[in-house]
Amino acid sequence: MSLPAVVPLPSSLEAGSGEPFRLTDEIALRGEADAAATLTALLTARTGLALSSAASGTGGVELRIERRGPAESYRITVDGAAVVTGADAAGLFYGVQTLAQLVTRDADGWAIPAVRIDDAPRFAYRGVMLDVARHFHPVETVKAYIDRAATLKFNALHLHLSDDQGWRVHLDSRPRLTELASGTSVGGDPGGFYTKDDYRDIVEYAASRHMVVVPEVDLPGHTHAVGLAYPELAEAPVLSDDIRETGGELPIAGAPYEGIAVGFSSLRIHDEATYDFVADVFGELAGMTPGPYLHLGGDEALGTSAEDFALFVERASDIIADLGKTPVAWHEAGSAKGVADTTVGQYWGYVTPTDGMDDKARAFVSNGSQLILSPADAIYLDMKYPSGPALGLSWANGPTSVEDAYSWEPSDVIAGIDDSDILGVEAPMWTETIRTLDDIDLMAFPRIAAAAEAAWSPATGASELRTWESFRARVGTLGPLWTSLGIGFHPSDEISWA
Ligand code: TNX
Secondary structure (H helix, E strand, O other): OOOOOOOOOOOOOEEEEOOEEEEEOOOOOOEEEHHHHHHHHHHHHHHOHHHHHHOOOOOOEEEEOOOOOOOOEEEEEEEEHHHHHHHEEEHHHHHHHEEEEEOOOEOOOEOOOOOEEEOOOOEEEEEEEEEEOOOOOHHHHHHHHHHHHOOOOOEEEEOOOOOOEEEEEEOOOOOHHHHHOOOHHHHHOOOOOOOOHHHHHHHHHHHOOEEEEEEEEEEOOHHHHHHOOOOOOOOOOOHHHHHHHOOOOOOOOOOOOOOOOOHHHOOOOOHHHHHHHHHHHHHHHHOOOOOEEEEEOOOOOOOHHHHHHHHHHHHHHHHHHHHHOEEEEEHHHOOOOOOOOOOOOOOOOOOOOOOHHHHHHHHHHEEEEEEEOOOHHHHHEEEEEOOOOOOEOOOOOOOHHHHHHHOOOOHOOOOOHHHHHHEEEEEOOOOOOOOHHEEEEHHOOOHHHHHHHHHHHOOOOOOOOOOHHHHHHHOOOOHHHHHHHOOOOOOOOOOOOO
């Protein structure tokens, strides 16, 4: 008998010899109310059975917290009855997500096969990033993406809240940002921003799905929009290589930028007013953000000299550390000797590093901190598929197949580091070409499932199921569940869909 399919692959999964658990609309869900509500919603969507978490009856599904085992871990036993125990509320939530993936339909109706699963995450940080700056995405879209990511056991939502094209969160300390710099998106599309209530709403919604929000304000480059609001903080735009190569025009100071070039903007590094701004922005965000991380960006600051960049990174990371938060920065910030020691580096180079990007990433580990891995040629969800929707970019080693997204091992990317140096894995979704939830679904699914497996599952080679052949078979069985949840995935021909 073939093993039930689960993505991301659990640390241990054994087929049971007992009876499957039969689902009917009579079954009782007993135990933790939040978990019962989550399971009811998933099973109702998948089966159409009219379950209610208040249903009474014998047998059924038991959902309990038992405080043993690592954080976020869970155990499932199906043997006539189904029992899910979590080491904490997050673990129970993940057990419920796994249970929903196990549901199948056979000749006698809906069932969950007899199975025993013991599961815990490999990495503590399992992130998705959404760029809401290039195209603004409303609260409802963000919530839908949270729901989707949570089904794959992601626990962090990184919001890229500012870029050359717009500033997307209201701050009372700097009201002109949203007043003057949020009105447009790439290509003349409408802009938008989150009010403070919107932001709190997102944070709470994420928390209810066991996800933490990581706000990013991208500095000191990617800041053309800051200049619309506070022109005294911005250097004049420079004609970057990227603009020159793509035949674009020099962006105009004070006018919204609707193109997709990078590297032309910088804050003024030698002006104290810049650091007052950084302190205001991160100070206010710290107060709105219960999670431990504030992301200062730091990528592609090509309009800033290396010395100035180092100076800026040192001061900005110190400001965040002094707020009691953990700074996060793209790997370029590792070139700054004075970056705050606690800063987590986010590596966006290739699976096989080029141009010394791995050296910059290693610097964070030498400082005693850790890395988040986001290899662009594997898990940048905005890269084109080899064949599929016209959406996406292709700068990261060309289009990214589902197999490319799967076939990398986190501990092999940066030589000399091991699991203890890796905080986690994050799959970014940049949105130059991505305008709607449908676009997000198409680009993310199924590749986001490969990122989830890198973030959660045992290392490549640790299990005979941690292979591309196994993954593509397992992912194929998730099609009906995804469809039932309204996820318009890309039906890649690399997968045989159930
Ligand atoms: C690079 S990689 C960027 C973003 C773009 C993205 C598009 C990195 C940290 N920055 O500014 O949106 O490529 O794929």
